[in-house]
Amino acid sequence: MFNAIEVILICLVAQAAVTDLAMRKIPNVLILSGLLLALILHLLAGQPWAPVTQWLAGCLAGFFLFLPLYLLRGMAAGDVKLMAMVGAFGGPLEAVRIAAVSCLIGGVLALLLLWWNGRWRDGWRNLAQLCRPLLLRLLGVPLLPVPLAPSASVGGVPYGVAIALGTVAVVAWTHR
Known part of the structure; x- marks a missing residue:
């Protein structure tokens, strides 16, 4: 059976997913409320x-865990804060598990969105542009530092959905 911390966490990430889908934003009040609730529940748990x-x-x-993705412009700040809130409920080990599963789900979701929108070619072009300097460097070709030219985005992923699905999957897996 799910405990109170898990039920509240699932409700909060479900709300974040719905809000991310509807508004493409995760409200700070939801994150702060979740952080405060997690702290209160941990204090009431009785462990010193x-x-x-x-x-x-x-x-x-x-x-x-998600800060590097934000710094590389691969994720929005709300998604990073949501993952911090999820970690506050479950602890560091649970945060790592949920982040790993969320990344897998987010990758599948991104591929589905590329397929759905018909933006495969643009996605491959962007990936080639990112990987070309790395491949040339591995082959021993000396490269001059040149900033990457801005490329057209192939669209964003509502990553709050991936985090919510990852959270539910990990919590359900622990109760199998």
Whole structure:
């Protein structure tokens, strides 16, 4: 049976997914409410170090797992904050599990969106533009530092949906 922390977490990520689909944004009030609820629930759990070992460590783990994707412009800030909130509920190990499953789901979702929108060629062109310097460098070709030319985006992925599905999958897997 699911415990209170898991039920509240699933409700919060479901709300984030719905909001991300509808508005393409995850509200800060939802993230802050979730962080506060997670802290209160960890305090009420009775374990003396739970706020530090679970809430804070999970929050930091979730945040820093997706921060590089945000810095590379592959993800929005709301998605990073949502993952931090998810980590605050489950702790650092659970944050890593959920992030891994969310990345897999997000990748499948991105491929489905490329297929649905008919933007395969643009996606392959962008991928080739990113990988070409790396491949040339691996082959030993000396390259001058040249900034990448901006390429046309093939569209965004509502990553709140991927995080919500990843959270539900990991929580359900623990109760199988």
